[in-house]
Amino acid sequence: MENKLNTKDLISIGIFTALYFVVVMIVAFVGYVPILMVIMPALCALFGAIPFMLFLTRTKKFGMVTIMGVLLALLTFLMGRPWPCLPIGIAAGLLADLYLKGTGYNSVKKSTFGCGIFSLWLLGMALPLFFGYHDAYLQSLRSGYGDAYVETLTRLTPDWMFWVLAVTIFVGGLLGGLVGTKILKKHFVKAGMA
């Protein structure tokens, strides 16, 4: 019975998902400058990792990280991204959860790595720019945003860029995990909160 999620766990998931999502959204605002569009998801991962590391200190059971992934995927879907963002988010959460389960949820170093895996859900956010969605999305932008913007964007986002993004997001998540660990050490461990 100890491994079943109780209401307290579910509530922690809810509030930390909210905090994580807000941080990511604020960072994502920067991304409308075309050149930053490429590093924006990595930045999101970097800053989002800080509350995520705190969330991991509250995670001791299998399923919590997965549910967070599901919620974030749902939010991306609610924001009008194409449906593959759902499996991407859920898979990222599940993989991170499985990895963390293997570490027993108590190694800080390995949590950083799990944080990198989890950050990959952000790929769902960037999805409209790639593959089959690319042309339709850019066409819809062209009439409103003008040619200059669209051409810059097209040059920046060939399909292989998707995989580059995956790598940068992962690295961003790792770095964010490191920063998060530092912040936790400085502020939370001392206060007995983590």
Place this chain on the structure above:
Amino acid sequence: MQFFQYGNEGYKSVLDPRTKLLLLIVINVVIIGTGFTGTDFLLRIVCAAIPLILFLIIRRTRTALLYGLVCLAMFFGEAVLIPHTRGVLNLLIVITLGPFSRILVGYAFAYYMMCSTTVSEFVTAMKRMHVPDQISIPLSVMFRFFPTLAEESRAIRDAMRLRGIRLRGKNGGVMKQIEYEVVPLMMSTLRIGDELSAASLTKGLNAGKPRTHICHVKMELWDWALVLLSLGFLFYMLVLR
């Protein structure tokens, strides 16, 4: 300001939470996916008008006015200014308008959803859709928590100003910002989380018995009309275009 409150403020929630969720998706799909010519533009206007009307129905006249004005300015900018400018000026307008116009309508609708739905209604609707507790509880906590976060961060900024701490200019920098704003926010997140779980214990969320409720959640005529409308939009977006 009350969000996701526990009782209605004198008006009946007009729409079923399920309709609201569907509409939220469809509005975002349309706003993100359409351009500014022909049928596309018409669809955009209809989608932008939906939150406006809904705000009026729940008697948030000021919000409705503000939203309407911003929307008008946005449409003017996108439909008139951008096609008629070139080069740097064009890019500048795009960068200033871009982030807002793509998300404004969706945000307005999400805002409407949060201030017109009670937690009880939301959870009941979730139950009707057979969403398991493991998803519906975190989801409702999350929606409830967004406004709390805004409130907390306002309080933190006020406290800093009161003590004369400024993060602009030389003392600024991203790391400082994180340390001074995000860390206290995370602290209060932890505290609020503990309080909420204590509250849920009192309410018997852990009891393992089926949940009871007195709120009224039913698909009415309006709901079906809006569902039809949004299905039509989806059909247009996915098939006809």
